[in-house]
Amino acid sequence: MPMNIPLWAQLINLLAAVLLLLAFAMLAQRRVLTLINLFAAQGFALACSTAIVAFATHQPHLYWSVGLTLVLKVLVLPWLLHRLIVRLDVKWDVEGLINIPTTMLLGIVLVVFAFNLALPISQLANTVTRATLGIAMASVMLAFLMMITRRKAIPQVIGFLAMENGLFFAATSATYGMPMVVELGIGLDVLVAMLILGVFFFQIREQFDSLDLQHLEKLKE
Amino acid sequence: MSATGFLSQLLQLAIALLLAPILVGWVNQCRAWLSNRSAPPLLQPYRMIRKLFNKDAVVAENASWLFRMTPYIVFAAMALAAAIVPSLATDLPFAQAADAIALVGLFALARVFAALAAMDIGTAFGSMGARREMFVGFLAEPALLMVLFTASLISGSTSLPTIVDTLAHREFAIYPSLAFAGVAFTMVSLAENARIPIDNPATHLELTMIHEAMLLEYSARHLALLEWASALKLFNYSCIGLALFVPFGIAEGSADWLAILGATPLLIVKLAGGGFALALIETLSAKLRIFRAPEFLGTAFLLAVLGMLVNLMLGS
Numbered sequence: 001m002p003m004n005i006p007l008w009a010q011l012i013n014l015l016a017a018v019l020l021l022l023a024f025a026m027l028a029q030r031r032v033l034t035l036i037n038l039f040a041a042q043g044f045a046l047a048c049s050t051a052i053v054a055f056a057t058h059q060p061h062l063y064w065s066v067g068l069t070l071v072l073k074v075l076v077l078p079w080l081l082h083r084l085i086v087r088l089d090v091k092w093d094v095e096g097l098i099n100i101p102t103t104m105l106l107g108i109v110l111v112v113f114a115f116n117l118a119l120p121i122s123q124l125a126n127t128v129t130r131a132t133l134g135i136a137m138a139s140v141m142l143a144f145l146m147m148i149t150r151r152k153a154i155p156q157v158i159g160f161l162a163m164e165n166g167l168f169f170a171a172t173s174a175t176y177g178m179p180m181v182v183e184l185g186i187g188l189d190v191l192v193a194m195l196i197l198g199v200f201f202f203q204i205r206e207q208f209d210s211l212d213l214q215h216l217e218k219l220k221e
Numbered sequence: 222m223s224a225t226g227f228l229s230q231l232l233q234l235a236i237a238l239l240l241a242p243i244l245v246g247w248v249n250q251c252r253a254w255l256s257n258r259s260a261p262p263l264l265q266p267y268r269m270i271r272k273l274f275n276k277d278a279v280v281a282e283n284a285s286w287l288f289r290m291t292p293y294i295v296f297a298a299m300a301l302a303a304a305i306v307p308s309l310a311t312d313l314p315f316a317q318a319a320d321a322i323a324l325v326g327l328f329a330l331a332r333v334f335a336a337l338a339a340m341d342i343g344t345a346f347g348s349m350g351a352r353r354e355m356f357v358g359f360l361a362e363p364a365l366l367m368v369l370f371t372a373s374l375i376s377g378s379t380s381l382p383t384i385v386d387t388l389a390h391r392e393f394a395i396y397p398s399l400a401f402a403g404v405a406f407t408m409v410s411l412a413e414n415a416r417i418p419i420d421n422p423a424t425h426l427e428l429t430m431i432h433e434a435m436l437l438e439y440s441a442r443h444l445a446l447l448e449w450a451s452a453l454k455l456f457n458y459s460c461i462g463l464a465l466f467v468p469f470g471i472a473e474g475s476a477d478w479l480a481i482l483g484a485t486p487l488l489i490v491k492l493a494g495g496g497f498a499l500a501l502i503e504t505l506s507a508k509l510r511i512f513r514a515p516e517f518l519g520t521a522f523l524l525a526v527l528g529m530l531v532n533l534m535l536g537s
Binding site: 007010011013014018021024028100101107108112115131134135 | 394395397398400516519520523524526527530533
């Protein structure tokens, strides 16, 4: 019950809810531009929760992770994506394989599944914020769903990045952080992946005149 | 039932009836400012209502008693709802009689009568508006219920005064599930009050209007009552929102007169803030096609369900 857990843990619960809310908003979003802004907002919520964990559990090395999240996920990656969509001229079109209401219903089913899955796991943990593990898993799965149901390349990449947000949240908030090296590694991985995928986008468009990944399924013309 | 409770009930009802048109005027004023137009005066809705009350009513030849009774029924339902929603104090004799579910039923009653009356005359616009109103209503109602259930899960009761008492007067705690419920409630109240993503309150264009299409055949005192009732509906929804999400300042059960009087200016400040937020949302968003309404309200419903799930998960 909320009465007997400290204020900072309550704040983290709230931020977990915000993270899930943003994951759902991304799932429901039709426009690429708004999708990127939502991704940046999710990064910001993540940075806030990490900062709270760092402050409450006195782990100064987590502040590095906060800085990394802020710089990478709130500033650099959204900026790169903004530049990409301007240069590729794909501001408006997000097409799903299945329509949005069905996707949302699937999302709810996934959330129930994730909560059920996380319940026994989180009972093994002894941290105060262990309940957020289910929410983190749910947002990973929602991002996964977004990657599966979107047809175009850029929303799929944003789904990939959002999935990483969920994983990171699980690592910092539910278990109070990973070793510094792992965090640095993941952060740089995402950046490099983004850069490479950016190059891929141009190649795909050069080849097929569109970013629809269904063209990749055919082997020959 | 105490004398203080009875008096605070009367005071709350009077304030709701008086403030509701001013709230609509304030929202219109904010909308005008935000779109760089010169704003109508704050009391414009009052002038409108006074003007309409002074006119002679014209009723269609084939109108039945349903058409004539509906304005009174709708107005009474909204006034009763204003008495049930705790906006100033939680010690309300009326609120004992009806909980949150009955409140939703009261809104449904008003909606059904308005739709029936619109179809009573048999004009094309009336029935079109009625159909659309029911369409939006049947999607919005479950979402509203889910929002109220999320709050009920926290406080363990569906009675609104108990919910307010739990949220405002116990030890301070953050409820993450209310974040979901808040977003869902905002979406539902936009749809229910015929606001911009779903309907445009300022339009009289045939193909887009929903709420206004139902009122087309009404004139004079009937129209005045219906306008006042829709202002009251906006006021009620604002007060439900304030009671669920910013309940601080509402006078507690056995409060004295001073607390209730102190709650009044706070309510006005909160309503002004809420009204400005509403105007901001309306200015920033574009009207959806009518067939996008299921998606909009479906999202609201799913968010409210998600709020309940998060509540069960986090236990708060």
